[in-house]
Amino acid sequence: MVEASITRYYTLEDKEYYAPSYYPRNDYQNHKSAKTPIVIDNGSSHCRAGWSSEYEPALIFDNVVSKYRDRRLNQSVLAVGMDALADPAAKSNARSPFDNNIVCDFEKMEYILDYIFVVLGINTPTVNHPIVLTEHPCVPQYSRTRMTELLFEGYQVPSVAYGIDSLFSYHANGGSQDDGGIVIASSNSTTHIIPTLSGKGVLSKTKRIAYGGTQSSEYMLKLMQLKYPTFPTKMTNTQAAELVHQHAFVSPDYQATLKKLETKECFAEMDRIIQFPYTAPVVEEKSEEELERQAAKREENSRRLREAAAKSRLDKLVAREQQMEAFTNLKNAKGTIKKVEWMAQLKEAGFKDEADLDDTLKQLDKAIQRARNKELGIEEIEEKEAPITTLVDIPDEQLDEMEKKEKRKQKLMKANYDARQRAKKAKEEARLRDEEAARIEEQKRRDNPAEWIAEIKQKRQNVVERLKQRKRLASELADRRSRASQLRMKSIANLASDDPKSKRRRKGNDEDTFGQDDDDWAIYREISREDESDEEEEDMSELNQYESLLLQYDPAFLPEHSYENMSSPTNTLLHLLSRGVYPPYDPTDMEQSYQLHVNIERSRVPEVLFQPSIIGLDQAGLVETVNDIVKTFDGSQRENLMKNIFLTGGFSQLPGLSERIYSSLKSIYPVNTKIKVKRARDPVLDAWKGAAMFAQDETKTQYFVSKHEYEEYGSDYIKEHGLGNITQK
Known part of the structure; x- marks a missing residue:
């Protein structure tokens, strides 16, 4: 059943950090003589750095810096990476050198570079190793200029090369050997779509969607805050990011997924319960x-x-x-x-x-x-005894004043008695008619049960329609802006006015100004209306009678199908979205008050990639953007592009993303179009690995800017290559 399929509980644990997270390495002599290049994948979320000759980066850390005062040591402390997140005082002051995906704070960037070189064990006054540094597409020249000046002037590095992280990842997965392709890099802050030809990025036709991991976490946090405005525990951005990483997925068809949520069985499969920690109240147990x-x-x-x-x-x-x-x-x-x-x-x-x-x-x-x-x-x-009527038939002429008064009293008592007797007789006749009607209904049920049940269902449906119509009318009358409500209020205000006006205005009369004065509406608000009219009470009684018959004789009609249960607030979709199907909602249960039900948000947050208008972003979706880019190429190039769609970046790890891109493109291109979508072997580390391959390739050394060239041409000078940015002429 439903309860058995939703016994999955999850928790959101804050990641624990320990300081120091890295110690200086003692193998620097192995790289010093060889002048091994240092590769730094400088991401806005994490930084990955290491020697290009190694398979994996030597250190991976959060790209943040914290300057704070340690009260125990009574001195200022500078912490970088996970060390800045290990101490609560440092964590509250942790800041990133990035603004969106651009390095803006170069003082913090210098601290990060110091940290990298210290952990790598470099103990010389200068860094005598070539540097390969990743960056995002279309980085402002000012930012790269400041970075170049920092490396050459601050560390005296011999040479520097820049490259786009997503193209380095493409290079690590063999993309440089392809005739063409499309790189979709969905990272922490943005999603870039870069077309490539012969392994080189065509940056002039590159597009950007301002949605990535950070925006998805913020959107998830806002959805949870709107869904649970009185939640007793404050959710952090880190917990919202974990919700996205652990529970979000890209649905094959978003509208179909929304439709499936209307059924409790499908809803239970999608619903996940996030249990927050709480302290249960101490219940005193009494002895026998x-x-x-x-x-x-x-x-x-x-x-x-x-x-x-x-x-x-x-x-x-x-x-x-x-x-x-x-x-x-x-x-x-x-x-x-x-x-x-x-x-x-x-x-x-x-x-x-x-x-x-x-x-x-x-x-x-x-x-x-x-x-x-x-x-x-x-x-x-x-x-009740019959009243005494001894004086009723005696003429008034034969009676004195006291007897006349007694006669009038006897007449009133006799009239009341006769009325009660008539009502009693009418009630008995109605009872006999009801018994006869019940006998006839019972005979119909025995003769043809299926037809009788269908007739009862139809009668019940008619009553339900009348109740719904009455509710719709009441809702219209409750809405001050509806025409029905305005006409009713106008009539009431006109009747209550000291000088009521006729319904038809003659020529020359003043213009109708009803509603301009709030006193007109005050008259309407003061009128008390009964909660239920007599007709509604009769309909409810008739409906209860039909439903009791169906519950007794129709096996397919269950208690949850009754009008009361179907119209209950606990059976609405809004209640299901916030409280789920299982466990049954109990407002007094403290454990449930510390639970989040994540269901529609699991597919709604990633859906922004395909429908940015969900969050008010005035941009085309991912599939539309890919299609717009492909249209700018000729026929033969389009075929090469569609055969090699490459996904990379941390946000591209969402389950179902590759399948959704494939099915969406398949639906808008001709049947014989060959479409292939693949994901990087390691969407997070492949950018560093591709940069390491670039640094180790001797044919690529010509793309490094040397210290001499820096001094001769200035900090704006870069060398263009197929995996990096270009300069605007």
């Missing part, structure tokens, strides 16, 4: 002896209450019997004393006349009998 003692105490209290209630009833019965005896003696004393004295005693007892005394004696007798029957447990059926 304590529970028994409390139960006995409650029983004793209830016994005392019962005894007090019985004593109160007995006291009331005794008081009534005493009153009955006193009033009976007063009644019997009428024949033993003078009438004047007896009337005086009657007035003194609080009675108007003898008839008032008789009514009181009758009521007391009934009350005493009812109380005795209740004590004995006898159920009594109260029968």
